[in-house]
Amino acid sequence: xxxxxxxxxxxxxxxxxxxxxxxxxxxxxxxxxxxxxxxxxxxxxxxxxxxxxxxxxxxxxxxxxxxxxxxxxxxxxxxxxxxxxxxxxxxxxxxxxxxxxxxxxxxxxxxxxxxxxxxxxxxxxxxxxxxxxxxxxxxxxxxxxxxxxxxxxxxxxxxxxxxxx
Numbered sequence: 683x684x685x686x687x688x689x690x691x692x693x694x695x696x697x698x699x700x701x702x703x704x705x706x707x708x709x710x711x712x713x714x715x716x717x718x719x720x721x722x723x724x725x726x727x728x729x730x731x732x733x734x735x736x737x738x739x740x741x742x743x744x745x746x747x748x749x750x751x752x753x754x755x756x757x758x759x760x761x762x763x764x765x766x767x768x769x770x771x772x773x774x775x776x777x778x779x780x781x782x783x784x785x786x787x788x789x790x791x792x793x794x795x796x797x798x799x800x801x802x803x804x805x806x807x808x809x810x811x812x813x814x815x816x817x818x819x820x821x822x823x824x825x826x827x828x829x830x831x832x833x834x835x836x837x838x839x840x841x842x843x844x845x846x847x
Contacts, residue, residue: 708724710723722742724738737753751785754807761807762777763805780809
């Protein structure tokens, strides 16, 4: 698959009280022949104050919004795999601290409901052992997991404060 921006540039989205600024970029995806894959996109979202925290979400939107896979980088909160384990997903730690990945293959064992955006991100996650320190290295990891070419060409978000490139 190949990626190109659906929006012209990173969009600055602010929380209600503007306590936390988020930068978002939506990418359309195409197959090897360049034909757009309708409804499939990659959303990149990073904090605007240095990009230490961020997410890459592979989504499919039809009548529903499906999260097929997700990376959470620099996550400060602990992710619980309790729901996934209770539904029969084995081989995942009960708690994941720091950066982690919600792999499609790991969650497909739990059925279609695991991918519905209304339930949040897919329930099962594994830790990212060597958390990439730069935006480009993170995009290489996302590219490899989701089989998407061209992510190296995506410009890093215009971070304020510490630059992470």
